[in-house]
Amino acid sequence: MRLRSLLVGLVSRVPARVRTKLLAAFLTMVVLLIVLGAVGLRVLSGVNQQTEELIKLQRKIAAYRQVQHDTTTQLYGVTSALLFSDTRKLDDALRQLNQFGYDLDRLEFVAKDEVDLIAQVRDDYNQFINVMTRVVDMIRSGQVAAAREVQLKQAEPLADRLERLTNQLVNIAEADMVAGIDASEQAYATSQWVVIAFALASVVLALGLGYVISWSLIEPVTEIDARLRQIAAGDFTQRVRVANRDELGALADNVNHTSEQLGRLYQQLETASRHKSEFLANTSHELRTPLNAILGYTELIQDGIYGDVPEKIREILARVQSNGRHLLGLINDVLDLSKIEAGQMTLSIAAYSIKEVVHTVLTAAESLAAEKKLTLKITIADDLPLSQGDERRLTQALLNLVGNAIKFTEAGEVAVHADAADGAFRIAVADTGPGIAADDQQRIFEEFQQVDSSSTRKKGGTGLGLSIAKKIIELHGGRIWVESELGRGSTFRFTLPVRPDLWSGPA
């Protein structure tokens, strides 16, 4: 591992472009292939040479055998000629002797190594020819007994020596042949190992090279990839550390630069967003103070504290008040949302009973439902445990849901169901209203999004209730979603983790 990282680091730090590195790697492999081919060729030519040597040896042996054979034939021929005193046979024998001379010539050409031996043979042979010529001449001139004498005393020992010498030649050649075969076999085995070792070394080198080069590319890419993931997740503080001094190194520098820029921009955006939220919160507060006064005075006038109020003006005052309340609701919702978005909504965590929350909401919503002649049904599972959370905010969230359900349902019922499963409360608010198309089911949780934006005014909602409910529920670690179908009503469901122990707000 240490070797690997050392090699990879080494290759990474080479100040060459990726293209050059790859080219170098491929060229190295090509060179290895060429060297492997050359080694193979050398081995092949070596084998070829050995074979040629063996063929030469074989020819030598054949020649020696021929010499041996000829010598024997010669002796036999001359001996039988002498026995029968046949001149024709004698001529044959002499012709053959000449033939033996040619054999020797050939021998000298083939066997350069055994020059001394062959010289001896030639000496003996020359003597033999002389003796034989003498013998033949003697036979021709009728001195058969003398010829036989010479043949016995001089020719035969010479023939014996010749035979011995040629035998010796054959033996030497055969021994050479055996040695040659052995050497050839050994040379073949050696070259086989050389080729295999060379091929293996090439493969290992090529693999190692490929491995190191690809890791020197893969490592920075993984590093950059991880970094980009962090950036996508909003972490701009880390830097890519890449040893490469090639295109990947440049890319890493670029990523670092981009990350810094993004981080700066993100910070600016965050500051801007916080300023916006603070501005909204302040504005809402400033707006509310005079509005409260307006509403307060209106109520006092309505209650006749400043004197009797004619019926007509009383009616207008009621409208002033209802519009004022609506405006106040809007301002409060905007304040809530901007607080949540600025991260300033702190939950005041205490033990709460979900049953209590549901009952509070029902009490608050009863009159609204009664006005529209809707049935308001509740089912609460028994023995729901106490949990920790901000009871007032949770009540606000559920009230928003129930209020919406009542607002958008013309006839039928609104049913609230609460139970617990898997460590979480499950609350459902089901209505028999118009339902929500699948396309709108995500959108309605966003700010100022009602299915039909004209209905905002008509229904009197602020369009912020659902987003506030969603954010409150999410601050408690819960989840909210809607199940609905056009014409079949809607069911808003949310979960809240049951936290029996004290917790200090959302993690």
Added chain:
Amino acid sequence: MTKRILVVEDQEDNRRIVRDLLESVGFELKEAATGDAGVRLAETWRPDLILMDIQMPVLDGYAATKLIKSNAELRHIPIIVITSYALSGDEAKAREAGADAYVAKPFSPRQLLAMIRQFLP
């Protein structure tokens, strides 16, 4: 005997509304526009009940409430704290300061009157 209510509130309109409301039902009223003026009036005038706004410059409603409740002679006077739009934790803070009850803005005059009636029937 007419019951006396001290209103500590920095905003004129709010003071006016409370005054108009409470005088119309026969309470005797005094007003203070700052926290420390409220504390001084509580000591000298000895009201039967104090309405205390929270958001005031210099000495805010919590501090004023604490001061009054730490005075053994004034401790018995019920204090109704009026918080600005119910911020989380305001109720707890008001109780911690020693307030006897709390009303969140926006309150309707009728609501406020109902709350006062609990202490001064």
